[in-house]
Amino acid sequence: GENVEQHPSTLSVQEGDSAVIKCTYSDSASNYFPWYKQELGKGPQLIIDIRSNVGEKKDQRIAVTLNKTAKHFSLHITETQPEDSAVYFCAAPFYGNNRLAFGKGNQVVVIP
Amino acid sequence: ETGVTQTPRHLVMGMTNKKSLKCEQHLGHNAMYWYKQSAKKPLELMFVYSLEERVENNSVPSRFSPECPNSSHLFLHLHTLQPEDSALYLCASSQEKGEPYNEQFFGPGTRLTVL
Numbered sequence: 189g190e191n192v193e194q195h196p197s198t199l200s201v202q203e204g205d206s207a208v209i210k211c212t213y214s215d216s217a218s219n220y221f222p223w224y225k226q227e228l229g230k231g232p233q234l235i236i237d238i239r240s241n242v243g244e245k246k247d248q249r250i251a252v253t254l255n256k257t258a259k260h261f262s263l264h265i266t267e268t269q270p271e272d273s274a275v276y277f278c279a280a281p282f283y284g285n286n287r288l289a290f291g292k293g294n295q296v297v298v299i300p
Numbered sequence: 301e302t303g304v305t306q307t308p309r310h311l312v313m314g315m316t317n318k319k320s321l322k323c324e325q326h327l328g329h330n331a332m333y334w335y336k337q338s339a340k341k342p343l344e345l346m347f348v349y350s351l352e353e354r355v356e357n358n359s360v361p362s363r364f365s366p367e368c369p370n371s372s373h374l375f376l377h378l379h380t381l382q383p384e385d386s387a388l389y390l391c392a393s394s395q396e397k398g399e400p401y402n403e404q405f406f407g408p409g410t411r412l413t414v415l
């Protein structure tokens with residue numbers, strides 16, 4: 189099955205700085221990589237995803253980069269704001285089906 | 301109501317109690333999921349229903365019993381739980397379109413405490 193790991197587990201950044209979270213996966217056949225954001229008291233919400241036919245995808249202040257050779261993908265948040273404080277989960281598909289294996293999550297704290 | 305709703309938001313129960321968690325999705329989706337979220341652990345997929353049929357049961361103990369009476373509602377019946385079952389239980393839904401990896405929409409979760 190798929191093994192998904194996230195680093196670092198906690199990340200503190202000053203408001204306005206950039207934050208980068210890295211996710212590694214084990215199944216080289218995986219071809220879909222989403223990032224979910226979970227705010228306090230809420231369920232996770234998809235914020236960006238990438239498929240293996242591209243190396244980078246951007247949506248305003250967030251971007252995801254994919255390195256299929258090294259089997260890792262990263263979430264980049266630029267010009268961080270207090271509302272970016274949350275837990276971020278990466279995921280990758282289980283081998284052989286379309287269910288997702290999630291990582292443990294990264295706690296991002298933006299310091300005003 | 302919009303999106304995915306879950307009730308109750310908080311539940312405290314003893315090990316001998318029987319309770320049920322309810323999930324309702326207002327998105328017209330055809331697949332629903334139960335996840336368990338424990339601190340410092342990945343989200344654990346428990347059950348998947350597609351078109352009201354259970355298509356996955358990831359080795360979940362029988363003290364958890366899901367029910368999907370229609371495509372909009374999903375229940376998780378609980379009985380004789382253990383303290384280690386205390387966690388946040390998340391419901392999600394998606395529209396299965398014949399292509400893999402469709403976005404999942406999560407509810408806010410039910411915080412369960414087993415005494």
